[in-house]
Structure formats: structure tokens, C-alpha cells
Amino acid sequence: MIELNHVSKTYTGKGAKAVDDLTWTVKDGRITGFFGPNGAGKSTTLKMICGVHSIDEGSIKINGHDIATDAIEAKRQFGYVPDDPDRFLRLTGIEYLDFMADVYGTPAERRASCVEEYGKRFDIYDALSSRISDYSHGMRQKVHVMAALIHEPSVWILDEPMTGLDPKGAYELKEMMREHAERGNSVLFSTHVLETADALCDDVCIIARGRKLFNGTLDELKATHPDTSLEQIFLEMTSDE
């Protein structure tokens, strides 16, 4: 579970708030989609949840641990896939996965099973001995997903995770998200593409210009505009801003 309580952030030198008074709970056992146009504040919010960016006002707890005052314990709770997978380029895939497993103190057996299971599901098992700099965008994305999940976190936080994935990779990731939520865990992912929402999300949060426009179940969202496509609902909501 992730709890945001009146969270705001303004980047230095910018007048407008990137995130403006956001209160929201991401529930266990559910897949939550975080939607909004480009620049809405999704990545900023996810980075505050993960402790990458500081919070100006308000507070965030992950499984009850405050990310500002109980950071180490809060960080043990989640795996985070950033929006930009162009990191650790000089390492091979397996070196990067080993590094992340070391950071989290992941036992050797778990590492091996994670590398084998996810590596094969994502079709990059044979490429793990190559440098990440030689990977395509989608392959980098896949290795970052594997790295985020290697310590078996209960909370998954994925920033635009489908970007650049091939159809098989996107399918496998969605299946993994579904399986993880069904085991009672939290899965939070951001996207500006609504196509994935219908098949994947239980809950939805929509923001624009840092402000929350909607938060509830997917069915509740659909009920706000009967006989309207999700895309149309999204466009109408965000164009009011």
C-alpha cells in the first residue's frame, strides 16, 4: 500500500507546482494505473514516492513506512522501474542484476531463479552476458524490470513500463503485474496511453498539471461518462484544465 497525504512539489526555478496537493491511496491486491498527459506530474510523483526527489509539502508512506523519515525500510518495500532505461550502460545485464541483488542482500537461489524465470519470459536470457549499451530500448527496459523485482518487493512502481517493449514483452509484463496483484501486492504504473487501462487496471488515478482529476475504480470512471470511450473520457477530463 502507498499513502500520499497532501503532497506538493515545485522544481527550483519553476513557478507552477509540478505536483499540487495530491492525496491518494494505492491499494494492495490491485493494479493501479496512473494516467495524465505529458508533463502532468506522473514521474515527479513516482520519484517522490521512491525517495529520488524530495517532497516539499505533505508525506508519503509505503506499507506504513515514511519515505522521508524511515527511508531505508520504506525503500525495502518497493521495486522501481524509472522512465529512462539508459542507465548502467557499461555493465552487462547479469552484472547489473548481480549488483542490484547485492544492494538488497538477495540470496543466491532467488537471484538465479529470477534471472532464469524473468530472463526467459522476456526473451533476454541469452543476451544477459552482453553490455547494456548494446541493448535496444526494449531490452534495457526489460533488464530494469528484472532488476527492480529481484528482491521480491511487495510494491511495484513502474514509470511508463510498456514503452519500447515488443508485443511478447508487453504481454509478459502485464501477466506478471496481474499475478503480483493477485497475490495481494500493490502494482502502480504510469502511462499516457489509455489502451492498456481497460484490460489491465483495477483502479485509476488521473492527474493534469499536478492536480488530481479522478481517483477510483475503472468501473467508477466509466460510470462518470456512460457510453463514452475511455479515450474520450480522458480527453474530456484533461482538456477542462
Ligand SMILES: Nc1ncnc2c1ncn2[C@@H]1O[C@H](COP(=O)(O)OP(=O)(O)O)[C@@H](O)[C@H]1O
Ligand atoms: N528535473 C526537473 N527539473 C525541472 N522541472 C522538471 C523536472 N522534471 C520534471 N519537470 C517539470 O515538472 C512537470 C511535470 O513533469 P513530469 O513529472 O515529468 O510529468 P509526466 O511524467 O506526467 O510527463 C513538467 O512541467 C516538467 O517540465
Ligand SMILES: [Mg+2]
Ligand atoms: Mg513521465
